């Protein structure tokens with residue numbers, strides 16, 4: 001894939017929904033992201049078992065590759081606005097939500113500024129992130145220098161991630 005021009009950043013965003021019309025929320029998020037950059041590619045959508053808090057419905061998860069001039073903080077604030085538009089309510093930690101948008105990767109940068117950490121601190125242990133990320137960028141080096149595609153293979157063993165379709 002050709003490199004992004006100067007000032008344009010390659011970002012991977014994780015999206016999840018398990019409340020209401022799940023696909024509608026993911027679709028709205030992708031449309032919303034178009035206003036802050038160019039969508040390079042969307043992963044397939046996976047239906048996944050809830051992680052972290054079991055007593056909730058299954059999620060739909062996907063990853064979006066976005067090219068944007070937005071800086072990390074500006075992007076985080078924009079994602080929060082998209083979550084608000086989906087009427088996300090914050091109740092239980094790791095609990096149900098109409099829409100969750102996380103910045104997974106931002107170029108090859110590391111950020112750790114109070115409420116913003118990139119790469120996302122819990123992404124490497126989450127099959128619902130790594131499997132769709134591996135669909136987009138399998139050769140990228142992940143935690144411990146292991147390629148994302150390789151990480152995805154080992155995660156699939158322990159956790160079922162079911163492919164349900166492609167909508168874009």
Ligand SMILES: Nc1ncnc2c1ncn2[C@@H]1O[C@H](COP(=O)(O)OP(=O)(O)OP(=O)(O)O)[C@@H](O)[C@H]1O
Nearest residue numbers: 093094100101102103104115116117118119120122
């Ligand atoms: N890379 C990141 N992407 C998104 N939010 C982040 C990131 N790093 C830190 N945060 C912070 O995490 C806060 C809580 O996010 P949120 O309520 O979506 O958590 P969660 O979805 O319940 O859990 P998780 O972050 O494990 O997915 C956000 O307000 C944001 O400030």
Ligand SMILES: Nc1nc2c(c(=O)[nH]1)N=C(CO)CN2
Nearest residue numbers: 016048049050051059094128
């Ligand atoms: N399968 C799945 N489980 C989750 C998810 C998610 O997106 N998918 N998000 C969570 C909160 O960040 C907690 N648990």
